[in-house]
Amino acid sequence: MVYRLAVIDVERCVGCELCMFACSRRFGEGGLAKSAIAVRSIGGVERGFIVIVCRACSDPPCAKVCIVNALMIRKGGGVVLNQYKCIGCGRCIDACPVKAVFWNSEINKPNICVHCGYCAKYCPHEVLKLEKVV
Amino acid sequence: MFKSPLTGNLGESYAGGRSATAIRMAGYGAIVIRGSSETPIYLAVHGDKVYFRDASGIWGMRSSYTVGRIIRELEPGAGFRTIMRIGKAGEQLVSYACVITETYRHFGRLGLGAVFGSKKLKALVISGKHSIKVPDSRVYREVYDKIFDLAIKSPLMKKYHDLGTAYNVTPLNELKALPSLNLKQTSLEEAVNISGETLAENYLGRRVACIHCPVACIHLASLREPYEREPYFYKTTMVSYDYEPLYALGSMLGVTNTIGWLKLMDEVEVQGLDAISVGVVLAWATEAYEKGLITDRETMDIKLKWGDYNAYIEAVRRIVAQPNEFYASLARGVEYAASKYGWLDFALSFGGNEMPGYHTGLATYITYLTGSRHSHLDSAGYSLDEKNIKAGRRQAPNEMAEALFKEESWRQILSSLVVCLFARGIYTSSTVIESLKAAGFSSKFELTEESLARVGVEILKYKYMFKIREGFNYKNLRIPKRILETPTPLGLLNEEEIRETINIFFKFLR
Ligand code: SF4
Numbered sequence: 001m002v003y004r005l006a007v008i009d010v011e012r013c014v015g016c017e018l019c020m021f022a023c024s025r026r027f028g029e030g031g032l033a034k035s036a037i038a039v040r041s042i043g044g045v046e047r048g049f050i051v052i053v054c055r056a057c058s059d060p061p062c063a064k065v066c067i068v069n070a071l072m073i074r075k076g077g078g079v080v081l082n083q084y085k086c087i088g089c090g091r092c093i094d095a096c097p098v099k100a101v102f103w104n105s106e107i108n109k110p111n112i113c114v115h116c117g118y119c120a121k122y123c124p125h126e127v128l129k130l131e132k133v134v
Numbered sequence: 135m136f137k138s139p140l141t142g143n144l145g146e147s148y149a150g151g152r153s154a155t156a157i158r159m160a161g162y163g164a165i166v167i168r169g170s171s172e173t174p175i176y177l178a179v180h181g182d183k184v185y186f187r188d189a190s191g192i193w194g195m196r197s198s199y200t201v202g203r204i205i206r207e208l209e210p211g212a213g214f215r216t217i218m219r220i221g222k223a224g225e226q227l228v229s230y231a232c233v234i235t236e237t238y239r240h241f242g243r244l245g246l247g248a249v250f251g252s253k254k255l256k257a258l259v260i261s262g263k264h265s266i267k268v269p270d271s272r273v274y275r276e277v278y279d280k281i282f283d284l285a286i287k288s289p290l291m292k293k294y295h296d297l298g299t300a301y302n303v304t305p306l307n308e309l310k311a312l313p314s315l316n317l318k319q320t321s322l323e324e325a326v327n328i329s330g331e332t333l334a335e336n337y338l339g340r341r342v343a344c345i346h347c348p349v350a351c352i353h354l355a356s357l358r359e360p361y362e363r364e365p366y367f368y369k370t371t372m373v374s375y376d377y378e379p380l381y382a383l384g385s386m387l388g389v390t391n392t393i394g395w396l397k398l399m400d401e402v403e404v405q406g407l408d409a410i411s412v413g414v415v416l417a418w419a420t421e422a423y424e425k426g427l428i429t430d431r432e433t434m435d436i437k438l439k440w441g442d443y444n445a446y447i448e449a450v451r452r453i454v455a456q457p458n459e460f461y462a463s464l465a466r467g468v469e470y471a472a473s474k475y476g477w478l479d480f481a482l483s484f485g486g487n488e489m490p491g492y493h494t495g496l497a498t499y500i501t502y503l504t505g506s507r508h509s510h511l512d513s514a515g516y517s518l519d520e521k522n523i524k525a526g527r528r529q530a531p532n533e534m535a536e537a538l539f540k541e542e543s544w545r546q547i548l549s550s551l552v553v554c555l556f557a558r559g560i561y562t563s564s565t566v567i568e569s570l571k572a573a574g575f576s577s578k579f580e581l582t583e584e585s586l587a588r589v590g591v592e593i594l595k596y597k598y599m600f601k602i603r604e605g606f607n608y609k610n611l612r613i614p615k616r617i618l619e620t621p622t623p624l625g626l627l628n629e630e631e632i633r634e635t636i637n638i639f640f641k642f643l644r
Contacts (some may be wrong), residue, residue, distance in 0.1 A: 028271020039214030
């Protein structure tokens with residue numbers, strides 16, 4: 001079965017960022033350096049939040065611009081990063097229209113969502129969900 | 135931490151939002167700001183880079199909201215930065231000006247805003263995205279999950295998620311412990327209009343969380359106002375509401391018109407004032423005006439009257455603008471104003487700090503008087519009172535003093551770790567020790583319950599050393615007569631008992 005992470009009701013988001021911390025915690029560390037999900041306000045918290053996650057595109061623009069083929073098409077949509085091939089040029093960041101390619105400046109490589117759903121488990125307000133891809 | 139322009143002594147203030155996490159994520163444990171600038175500036179700290187930016191263009195701006203909006207556009211780090219800023223009150227050095235962070239949270243008490251203002255520091259932006267290494271990732275995740283579960287399942291989670299801290303208005307009003315009309319009363323018939331229930335049902339527009347907290351206790355009311363001269367033209371303002379401002383700008387001033395309260399609250403935010411202090415200052419001024427002790431000459435024709443929120447909105451503006459000596463005195467706090475104009479008996483400040491919203495019994499006043507910040511959160515006497523009320527007993531002074539001393543000492547640990555005090559039930563000393571070990575501190579500190587308790591006491595003693603150096607003497611603490619005249623749910627207080635309990639408390643500090 002293949003899954004993809006989805007934002008099912010962004011209006012419920014309270015901006016706690018538990019999801020962002022969860023994402024870095026997958027790697028057994030604290031902080032935010034490795035997070036592949038971002039939450040920020042729509043120009044002030046009073047207007048609510050946007051939750052930026054990889055959409056798992058079937059024809060991902062990020063993969064198209066990677067000159068060393070470090071971003072491989074993932075079954076069910078999105079991409080898988082091959083860290084060893086990646087040269088840290090950052091072209092994928094610019095290619096993603098929803099800005100879901102994040103940057104780990106500690107190692108100078110992108111953070112790419114693997115659609116594992118770990119973040120969704122920690123969202124207390126049912127904003128995120130791991131969906132089956134048919 | 136700072137020296138308080140309000141009390142002339144120890145200043146310490148805490149806020150929600152993102153500032154603590156942002157400082158850590160930028161790679162720091164603390165940021166110290168020394169000296170002052172000649173011209174207005176704001177500071178931006180992004181990871182290991184520090185920028186001094188010119189702020190002359192935003193100095194003097196009418197609304198603190200606008201300042202936030204502008205800096206938000208100028209600086210990177212959206213989503214994980216903190217923007218601490220001051221309003222006009224801070225620039226004008228009002229002794230209880232606050233620092234606003236993430237638009238709706240505040241370093242509210244004791245005048246940090248004026249400290250920023252005196253440094254010509256309009257704002258402080260901090261962002262970073264560091265990783266934090268832990269010694270054992272399995273243990274780290276386990277401890278994390280345990281705390282996460284406790285937070286999600288805690289009954290506080292539901293209470294504060296649903297109604298926010300405004301929840302407290304109704305029970306305190308029913309208990310007759312809600313200071314009203316400058317504590318001439320302890321409940322108001324119309325308090326329901328400013329209760330958490332009424333606000334949530336009719337005005338709640340959005341809930342927001344501090345970073346890394348599932349509770350989302352920050353409640354924003356949506357205030358929709360028509361423009362008078364243009365039909366179908368509205369402005370919608372989001373106003374944050376919490377228990378303390380509902381008390382200080384609501385019951386204390388008799389403002390029980392919901393929309394009126396929201397408008398007054400909004401003006402206090404625009405100016406960047408501590409809502410508790412300004413409410414208590416205005417309550418004193420209203421009573422003095424009512425009694426004819428101050429007149430239109432002082433108020434410059436503002437007719438201060440319980441419940442008249444329009445008069446209060448105008449008075450708030452003048453406290454900041456300080457057009458005459460009277461308003462300039464109000465800008466220095468109720469202790470100062472009442473010392474100058476007289477009528478200290480009903481000037482409700484303790485250790486120079488304006489009173490928080492609990493007239494629950496003896497313990498709460500012992501907290502205001504003995505707490506190192508003279509804040510209700512120092513040792514939460516109100517919570518001890520509530521327990522005593524439930525048990526139907528009057529606690530003996532020595533037992534009470536000891537309980538409060540223990541509580542304040544333990545809170546030194548929680549505050550040093552920047553634990554939200556709402557979560558204090560979760561962060562018991564064993565959880566704190568477990569967390570510190572998981573974060574890799576076991577080799578750096580001796581982590582036992584006894585050693586933590588000892589460090590807590592030591593921190594508190596250091597704070598008191600500073601206070602004494604700056605002239606604090608508990609024997610000189612002023613007890614406003616008003617608190618002895620208005621009965622608490624535990625009966626009338628008497629000065630002797632208060633003094634006795636204070637004396638015992640300070641014995642523990644030796
Ligand atoms: S965990 Fe859920 S509520 Fe919190 S920021 Fe992420 S999406 Fe929003």
